Each structure stands twice: as structure tokens, then as C-alpha cells.
Amino acid sequence: MSPAVTHTPSDESRHKRERRKEARPGELLVAALDLFVEKGFAATRVEEVAQRAGVSKGTLFLYFPSKVELFKAVVQHHLSGLFREWNAEFDTFTGSTADMVRYCMNQWWERVGATQVSGITKLVMTEAHQFPEVAHFYREEVIEPGNALIRRILQRGVDRGEFRELDIGYAIYSIIAPMIFIIMWKTTSGMPNVDPSAFVASQADIILRGLQACPPPTPPSHT
Amino acid sequence: MSPAVTHTPSDESRHKRERRKEARPGELLVAALDLFVEKGFAATRVEEVAQRAGVSKGTLFLYFPSKVELFKAVVQHHLSGLFREWNAEFDTFTGSTADMVRYCMNQWWERVGATQVSGITKLVMTEAHQFPEVAHFYREEVIEPGNALIRRILQRGVDRGEFRELDIGYAIYSIIAPMIFIIMWKTTSGMPNVDPSAFVASQADIILRGLQACPPPTPPSHT
Amino acid sequence: MSPAVTHTPSDESRHKRERRKEARPGELLVAALDLFVEKGFAATRVEEVAQRAGVSKGTLFLYFPSKVELFKAVVQHHLSGLFREWNAEFDTFTGSTADMVRYCMNQWWERVGATQVSGITKLVMTEAHQFPEVAHFYREEVIEPGNALIRRILQRGVDRGEFRELDIGYAIYSIIAPMIFIIMWKTTSGMPNVDPSAFVASQADIILRGLQACPPPTPPSHT
Amino acid sequence: MSPAVTHTPSDESRHKRERRKEARPGELLVAALDLFVEKGFAATRVEEVAQRAGVSKGTLFLYFPSKVELFKAVVQHHLSGLFREWNAEFDTFTGSTADMVRYCMNQWWERVGATQVSGITKLVMTEAHQFPEVAHFYREEVIEPGNALIRRILQRGVDRGEFRELDIGYAIYSIIAPMIFIIMWKTTSGMPNVDPSAFVASQADIILRGLQACPPPTPPSHT
DNA sequence: GATGAATGAGGATTCATTCAT
DNA sequence: CATGAATGAATCCTCATTCAT
Numbered sequence: 001m002s003p004a005v006t007h008t009p010s011d012e013s014r015h016k017r018e019r020r021k022e023a024r025p026g027e028l029l030v031a032a033l034d035l036f037v038e039k040g041f042a043a044t045r046v047e048e049v050a051q052r053a054g055v056s057k058g059t060l061f062l063y064f065p066s067k068v069e070l071f072k073a074v075v076q077h078h079l080s081g082l083f084r085e086w087n088a089e090f091d092t093f094t095g096s097t098a099d100m101v102r103y104c105m106n107q108w109w110e111r112v113g114a115t116q117v118s119g120i121t122k123l124v125m126t127e128a129h130q131f132p133e134v135a136h137f138y139r140e141e142v143i144e145p146g147n148a149l150i151r152r153i154l155q156r157g158v159d160r161g162e163f164r165e166l167d168i169g170y171a172i173y174s175i176i177a178p179m180i181f182i183i184m185w186k187t188t189s190g191m192p193n194v195d196p197s198a199f200v201a202s203q204a205d206i207i208l209r210g211l212q213a214c215p216p217p218t219p220p221s222h223t
Numbered sequence: 224m225s226p227a228v229t230h231t232p233s234d235e236s237r238h239k240r241e242r243r244k245e246a247r248p249g250e251l252l253v254a255a256l257d258l259f260v261e262k263g264f265a266a267t268r269v270e271e272v273a274q275r276a277g278v279s280k281g282t283l284f285l286y287f288p289s290k291v292e293l294f295k296a297v298v299q300h301h302l303s304g305l306f307r308e309w310n311a312e313f314d315t316f317t318g319s320t321a322d323m324v325r326y327c328m329n330q331w332w333e334r335v336g337a338t339q340v341s342g343i344t345k346l347v348m349t350e351a352h353q354f355p356e357v358a359h360f361y362r363e364e365v366i367e368p369g370n371a372l373i374r375r376i377l378q379r380g381v382d383r384g385e386f387r388e389l390d391i392g393y394a395i396y397s398i399i400a401p402m403i404f405i406i407m408w409k410t411t412s413g414m415p416n417v418d419p420s421a422f423v424a425s426q427a428d429i430i431l432r433g434l435q436a437c438p439p440p441t442p443p444s445h446t
Numbered sequence: 447m448s449p450a451v452t453h454t455p456s457d458e459s460r461h462k463r464e465r466r467k468e469a470r471p472g473e474l475l476v477a478a479l480d481l482f483v484e485k486g487f488a489a490t491r492v493e494e495v496a497q498r499a500g501v502s503k504g505t506l507f508l509y510f511p512s513k514v515e516l517f518k519a520v521v522q523h524h525l526s527g528l529f530r531e532w533n534a535e536f537d538t539f540t541g542s543t544a545d546m547v548r549y550c551m552n553q554w555w556e557r558v559g560a561t562q563v564s565g566i567t568k569l570v571m572t573e574a575h576q577f578p579e580v581a582h583f584y585r586e587e588v589i590e591p592g593n594a595l596i597r598r599i600l601q602r603g604v605d606r607g608e609f610r611e612l613d614i615g616y617a618i619y620s621i622i623a624p625m626i627f628i629i630m631w632k633t634t635s636g637m638p639n640v641d642p643s644a645f646v647a648s649q650a651d652i653i654l655r656g657l658q659a660c661p662p663p664t665p666p667s668h669t
Numbered sequence: 670m671s672p673a674v675t676h677t678p679s680d681e682s683r684h685k686r687e688r689r690k691e692a693r694p695g696e697l698l699v700a701a702l703d704l705f706v707e708k709g710f711a712a713t714r715v716e717e718v719a720q721r722a723g724v725s726k727g728t729l730f731l732y733f734p735s736k737v738e739l740f741k742a743v744v745q746h747h748l749s750g751l752f753r754e755w756n757a758e759f760d761t762f763t764g765s766t767a768d769m770v771r772y773c774m775n776q777w778w779e780r781v782g783a784t785q786v787s788g789i790t791k792l793v794m795t796e797a798h799q800f801p802e803v804a805h806f807y808r809e810e811v812i813e814p815g816n817a818l819i820r821r822i823l824q825r826g827v828d829r830g831e832f833r834e835l836d837i838g839y840a841i842y843s844i845i846a847p848m849i850f851i852i853m854w855k856t857t858s859g860m861p862n863v864d865p866s867a868f869v870a871s872q873a874d875i876i877l878r879g880l881q882a883c884p885p886p887t888p889p890s891h892t
Numbered sequence: 893g894a895t896g897a898a899t900g901a902g903g904a905t906t907c908a909t910t911c912a913t
Numbered sequence: 914c915a916t917g918a919a920t921g922a923a924t925c926c927t928c929a930t931t932c933a934t
Contacts, residue, residue: 043265045903047904058920128413129412139415174401176404180404191351192367210433281930284929288930484798486709493924504928508898582859619868630849630853637797653879655880656874656879658878725915735908897934899931900928904925906923912919
């Protein structure tokens with residue numbers, strides 16, 4: 001995180017009408033993300049966002065033509081290029097596929113789940129209906145690259161005999177579901193506390209056992 | 224204009240109105256659930272709810288003193304007694320624990336995921352911050368009974384040697400996560416389509432293999 | 447003017463939440479016309495309009511979806527059918543064409559210039575650029591029927607030998623110009639006072655002499 | 670970006686700026702007149718004015734302390750001395766009074782109607798209520814000198830027997846009305862097109878016939 | 893009970909004006 | 914002098930809530 005994000009201005013920022021054109025949009029974007037996640041889009045007042053970013057209402061509209069555009073910018077800003085280099089890492093991965101899966105899940109947690117970006121996921125799940133473009137954008141930038149990456153990993157596991165034969169289209173979701181879940185869970189107040197690292201480790205363990213070539217489970221006896 | 228608007232209602236229209244009287248609050252609750260899920264709490268106008276329930280705005284306020292109370296009522300109405308008889312079913316279950324898990328997941332899907340009730344889950348995840356009481360209520364009515372049920376099932380599996388030794392506190396979430404996920408996913412517009420039945424079956428399959436007593440997966444090589 | 451226009455409510459209207467759905471739009475339209483003429487469209491606050499009509503801001507938006515629509519409605523309301531029966535009157539006119547012209551000008555003054563409707567003319571001249579549709583509507587409802595009527599009258603005068611040969615396309619404006627002028631003049635504060643009746647009579651006199659078959663004026667000596 | 674934006678202005682750009690310095694207020698005044706006429710006072714943004722004059726918003730406020738003062742300056746700037754030499758021209762006029770009238774109307778058209786200055790008239794008619802001082806100023810600078818001039822001319826015509834006996838106080842308006850009218854008309858979008866020169870000629874012709882000593886028109890038969 | 897007209901607090905957005913650079 | 918980022922008062926408009934009928 002850039003130092004500009006700090007919410008307690010240092011003494012340099014003593015002037016009211018300080019010129020920080022470069023920093024402003026970013027600060028607003030961060031403030032907006034926080035509030036949108038915390039209170040939802042509709043319940044967040046633009047003035048609050050401005051205030052938290054340390055500027056006046058009018059300044060916000062200097063950078064974003066409307067609350068809706070601010071929202072879109074929030075999503076795009078925090079998402080751009082999320083998967084760019086990520087994919088590359090896996091091209092050169094040499095360990096076991098199980099390790100890839102674990103690495104993938106841990107990375108997701110560290111780079112998304114544990115950061116501001118997880119708020120984006122929450123936001124998209126929460127406000128998608130009102131902003132189809134945003135949902136679309138998220139799908140293109142996150143869901144589809146993510147799916148593709150996981151598909152590649154699983155395929156590798158199957159190809160190398162590490163995993164059993166799988167309907168990969170659905171197996172993908174055994175990785176995705178816990179990742180999305182943990183983000184929703186931790187951003188939902190009132191739900192029982194779950195330690196994310198332990199959760200991720202536990203899920204990875206169970207799923208990997210479930211994917212591996214080993215004797216089948218007790219088959220469904222009836223139904 | 225519908226006959227109901229007429230100042231001298233015909234016999235039929237009066238009849239229709241009377242016959243519905245009892246049902247009013249229920250219709251409002253259903254309409255409200257639909258709209259809250261579809262558009263979110265803030266973006267839903269009470270007038271829409273009334274309209275969809277076929278009554279006037281004023282009538283809604285006759286039954287629910289405010290929009291917030293309507294929201295709470297929606298959650299409570301659709302949740303009350305959800306787990307009452309469910310737990311009982313499992314007391315008398317005689318099959319394998321794997322079957323219990325499968326049955327549990329299928330039941331959840333059929334009785335919650337595939338119905339209006341799934342909207343409640345979406346709502347809670349989405350609006351919990353604004354309505355701590357609602358989150359609390361959901362936790363008490365759904366999360367905790369659900370957790371307890373799953374815990375019992377998993378414990379039974381471990382006790383009977385069907386499942387390996389597990390950190391049950393986390394293993395629970397391998398059941399819960401996919402169920403919550405699928406509900407969020409299907410109620411989020413713009414996400415890739417997933418067939419819920421196939422999803423549930425696939426998840427159950429992987430998870431059950433992962434829970435069973437069988438040779439461990441390739442252990443994490445480092446980290 | 448209908449009694450509903452009165453701005454000092456009689457004692458019947460003592461209840462705050464009085465139901466007068468029928469009257470409201472008309473009262474708002476009158477209040478809006480007054481204020482738009484007095485202060486211009488932009489400088490008029492919708493709340494003022496509502497206040498003057500004796501209702502709250504919200505009520506105004508119950509009847510008119512926006513300030514702009516209110517503006518359009520003001521013009522349309524006060525204009526609709528202005529020329530409908532007017533034209534007919536002239537079909538059965540039997541006197542001299544000079545009398546027709548005088549009658550026409552007097553009527554315009556009485557039915558337009560001296561009434562609220564003159565404000566519409568002012569408004570259109572003033573705000574036409576912002577509301578092309580309104581200008582268009584005014585042209586169709588007033589300018590063109592008016593032009594056509596005057597054209598008919600002048601043609602009659604020429605045909606019957608009462609007027610000399612005229613370029614009627616321009617002669618029309620010798621009637622129109624003073625009518626528009628007097629409206630602009632009297633609605634423009636700060637201009638010298640002009641008695642409209644005397645003005646109309648004087649103009650009619652000069653113009654009619656100018657239109658009649660009689661020795662030409664001293665011709666332009668050069669140019 | 671224009672070179673003026675650069676932080677290290679090249680020689681040319683500095684030159685350009687310096688050369689213009691003197692002209693700034695004038696350019697702003699012209700830009701403002703155009704926009705005020707085109708869109709009205711309220712609907713014109715000071716930023717647009719500045720932009721059109723090629724300066725920044727801040728610079729405008731360097732020369733004019735407020736939007737209102739800018740408006741007043743626009744009127745005064747374009748009006749000052751409008752009638753100064755005009756009156757003189759007529760002192761030495763030797764032709765017929767009809768020619769004087771024609772000359773007067775043509776001059777008005779050429780020096781006012783056809784130029785930017787006509788916008789001032791439009792503005793005054795349009796915004797007088799908001800700016801009583803401006804209306805007052807216009808009256809003193811234009812209306813009254815104009816009236817006086819026309820009065821002198823008409824009086825000359827009557828004195829020399831070229832015109833019949835007239836109520837000069839009203840006859841004045843037979844000259845003024847068409848001049849004001851044509852300005853309003855041509856600056857009002859959506860009105861039928863009128864060729865100003867032909868209009869002026871036609872009006873002059875009719876009015877002069879109407880003013881001249883000649884047999885009276887068919888008198889009003891009744892009323 | 894039911895209705896829907898009326899209300900007005902609340903919030904997004906605009907834009908004249910200021911002022912540090 | 915000139916700039917343009919920043920400000921915040923002003924205003925349109927929405928919508929939960931009230932209440933006379």
C-alpha cells in the first residue's frame with residue numbers, strides 16, 4: 001500500500017488547499033472501497049467518501065463524474081492486471097501439482113483475500129445486479145482468468161497422474177468455492193470467526209485428498 | 224384501472240379482497256424477499272413491494288411499521304423453524320455417514336438453495352452490516368444449528384471409522400462453504416452458470432473422498 | 447380565470463393534508479408560469495413554485511416528473527387550443543378588413559397580451575434555446591396559426607381592394623411585430639411605461655393607413 | 670494541450686500571451702456576450718466564458734469580481750457611447766424626413782441589429798428583472814436617447830408638413846417596435862426565418878405611408 | 893381496514909468563487 | 914499576473930412515512 005493511503009495525515013499536510021492532484025483519485029478510490037464494502041453502495045454517502053479521503057464533496061466530483069462512475073472506478077482500479085503476472089508464475093512451476101494448488105490458494109489469500117481487493121469481490125457479489133458492466137468486468141478480469149488458471153493446474157495434475165480422472169469443469173469449483181466463501185464470510189459481520197489461514201490449509205488438505213488418485217469413497221448406497 | 228380502484232366495488236372485487244385478507248402479510252413478505260434479493264435493501268422501494276403484493280403502499284405500513292421491520296420480518300418469516308424437524312431426521316438415520324453428508328447437502332439444496340429461502344442467505348451476507356440483529360438471528364437460526372448438525376455428522380463418521388481423524392471445527396466448513404457459495408453464485412448476476420445439482424454432487428464426491436480414511440495426499444514439500 | 451387560481455385560500459382549506467387532486471396541477475401550472483416569467487426558468491426554485499401553489503416540494507413532483515417537464519406543461523397548458531375557435535370567428539366576419547385587423551389586434555391583446563398567456567410568449571422568447579421542443583410547440587400552436595390568420599385577413603383586404611398590393615409575407619409582420627413587442631415591453635421591468643390599449647390603437651391606426659390603397663409615400667431618394 | 674499549459678513556456682507562447690494581455694478583458698466581454706445571449710445568464714457557466722476567451726476561470730475573476738459584475742460590464746462595454754455621434758449625424762441631415770426615418774432604421778440595423786450589440790437588447794429584455802441596474806442603464810443609454818432621436822425626427826416631419834398630426838408619444842413606438850421585434854425574433858431559436866433587410870424595408874414602407882399626410886383609413890365602424 | 897395524496901428530510905450534483913502555487 | 918485544484922452553498926429530486934378519507 002502506498003503511503004498516500006494513510007488516513008492520519010502527517011504534518012506536511014497542514015494546508016487546506018493543498019495541491020496533490022496525483023494522489024487524490026487514489027485516496028478517494030481507497031476510501032470509497034472501504035465504505036462501499038462496509039455499508040453498501042446505496043448506503044454510502046459521497047460526502048463520507050470525500051471526508052474519509054480528506055477532501056470536500058466537490059473535489060470528489062472533480063475526479064469522478066458521478067457516484068456510479070466512482071463505483072466502477074473502484075472496481076477497475078483494484079482489479080487491473082490482477083492476473084497478469086500471476087499466470088506466468090505457474091508456467092515455470094516445477095513442483096507437485098498439489099503444491100501448485102496449495103500455492104495458488106495461499107497466494108489468492110495473500111494477494112486478494114487478505115487485502116482490500118477482497119472487498120471488491122464482496123462488492124461485486126453484493127451490487128452486481130445494479131451494475132451489470134461491473135459484474136461483466138469482474139468476470140472477465142477475475143473469474144475467467146482464475147478459472148482458466150485453475151483448470152490448467154487441475155489438468156496438469158490429471159495429465160501427470162497425480163489426480164484421478166475428474167470432471168474438471170466442476171472440480172474447478174472445489175477450489176473456487178472456498179476462496180469466494182471465505183471472503184464473503186469474513187466480510188459478513190455477525191458470522192462466527194474463522195481463521196483464514198487455518199481455513200485455507202484445512203480446505204486445501206481435504207480437497208487435495210479428494211482430488212487424488214486413491215480408492216473411491218463409499219459409493220452412494222441408494223438414491 | 225383495476226376494479227379495486229373503483230369507489231363502488233363490485234361484489235367480486237370485494238370478495239377477492241376479503242378472501243385475500245388473511246394472506247396479505249405473507250404476500251408482502253414474499254414480494255419483499257424477491258425484491259430485496261433482486262435489488263438489495265436500499266434499492267428496493269416499498270411501493271414496489273406493495274405493488275407486487277397487489278396492495279397499496281399504505282397497506283404495507285399497516286402490517287409493518289417500517290421498511291426495516293419489513294426486512295427483519297422477511298428474514299424471520301422465511302427462517303422460522305428451518306432446522307426444527309431437520310435435526311430429527313438425522314437422529315434416526317441408519318446408513319453410512321457418507322450418505323448422511325450427501326443427504327444433508329441435497330436436502331439443503333432442495334429445501335433452501337432451490338427455494339426462496341436461499342434469498343435470505345444472500346440477503347444476510349449482503350446486508351448484515353446494516354442489520355446486526357438480522358445477522359444475529361440468522362446465525363442463531365441457521366448457522367449454529369447447521370454447524371451443530373454437520374459437526375454431529377462428521378463426528379459420527381470419525382467415531383465409526385468412516386472418516387479419518389479431522390479437525391472438525393474446520394472440516395465443517397468444507398460442507399458449509401460450497402453450500403453458501405452456490406447460493407451466492409446463483410444469485411449473483413453475471414457469473415458463469417453452474418448447474419446446482421451437478422455442483423452439489425461433484426462437491427460431495429470430492430469432499431467425501433477428502434474426508435475418508437485413505438492414504439494421505441502428497442504432503443506439502445516445503446513451506 | 448378559474449377561481450382555483452386564487453392565492454389566498456379561503457377558510458375551507460384549513461386542513462394541511464387536504465385532498466384536492468383535481469385542482470393541484472392547475473394551481474402549480476399557474477404558480478410556475480408566474481415565477482418563470484418573473485424570474486426566468488433557471489432562477490425559479492421548484493420549492494417556490496410549490497409554496498406559491500400552497501403545496502410541498504414533493505407534491506409538485508407527484509404531478510410533474512421534473513422541473514423541465516413542469517416548464518413544458520406550463521407552456522402547453524396555457525396554449526392548448528388558443529387558436530381553435532379564434533379562426534372560426536373570422537370566417538363569419540362581415541365588416542371591413544380594417545375592422546378585422548383592429549378586432550384581431552384587440553382580441554390578441556385581450557385574450558393574450560393582457561392575460562397570463564402573454565407570459566408564455568415572454569417565456570418562449572426567453573428560454574427557447576434551452577427548450578427547442580417548447581419553441582417548436584409554440585411555433586406550431588401560436589406563430590403558425592397566427593401567421594395564417596393574419597395572412598388570410600390581409601389577403602382579404604387586398605382581394606377586396608381595401609389594401610394596396612402587398613408583399614404579404616412581410617406585411618404580416620407589421621401586425622405581429624407590435625403585438626410581440628408590447629408583450630416583451632410590458633414584461634420587461636425598467637422600460638418606460640406604455641399604455642397597451644393606446645399603443646394597440648395607435649399602431650393599428652398607423653399600420654392600417656400604411657396598408658391602404660392611397661398615394662405612395664415620398665419614395666426613397668437614393669440607395 | 671496548448672503550449673500555454675506547458676510549465677516552461679516557449680518564446681512564442683510567452684509572446685502570444687503578452688501580446689494579448691491588454692486585450693483580455695475585451696475578449697472576455699465578447700465571449701460573455703455571445704454566451705449570455707445564446708444560453709441566458711443563468712445557464713452560462715463562467716468557465717465556458719473563460720474557455721472561449723482562451724483564459725482560465727481564475728483569470729476571469731481577476732478582471733471581473735463576480736459573474737454579475739461581468740454581466741453588467743458586458744452591457745456597459747457594448748453600449749457605451751452608442752448614441753454619442755449618432756445624434757450628431759441627424760443634426761446635419763438635409764433630406765426628407767421619410768429618408769431620415771429610413772436612414773435611422775437602416776443604421777440601427779447595421780450598427781445594432783446586425784452586430785453583437787443586438788445581443789445586449791436581447792439580454793436586457795431577458796434578464797432585466799434580475800438586474801435592475803442594467804435595465805436602468807440600458808434605458809438611459811439606449812431607450813431614452815433613441816426615443817428622443819425618433820421624437821425629433823417625427824416632430825420634424827410634422828413641422829415640415831411631411832407627416833400628418835400625430836400623437837408622437839405613441840407614434841415613436843411604430844419605429845421602435847419593429848426594431849426591438851426583429852432583434853428578439855432573430856435571436857429566438859425556432860422562430861420562422863425573416864430576412865432582416867427586407868423586413869426593415871417593408872416595415873419602413875408601411876409605417877411611412879401610415880405616418881404621412883394622406884386620406885385617413887376606413888374609420889372604425891363601431892366599438 | 894385500505895387507500896393514495898401529501899409531506900419533508902436526505903442525498904447527489906453543480907458551479908461560482910477562492911487561493912496556493 | 915495566471916492558473917486550476919479545491920471548496921461548499923444551493924438546488925433538484927427521491928422515497929419512507931403519515932394521515933384524511
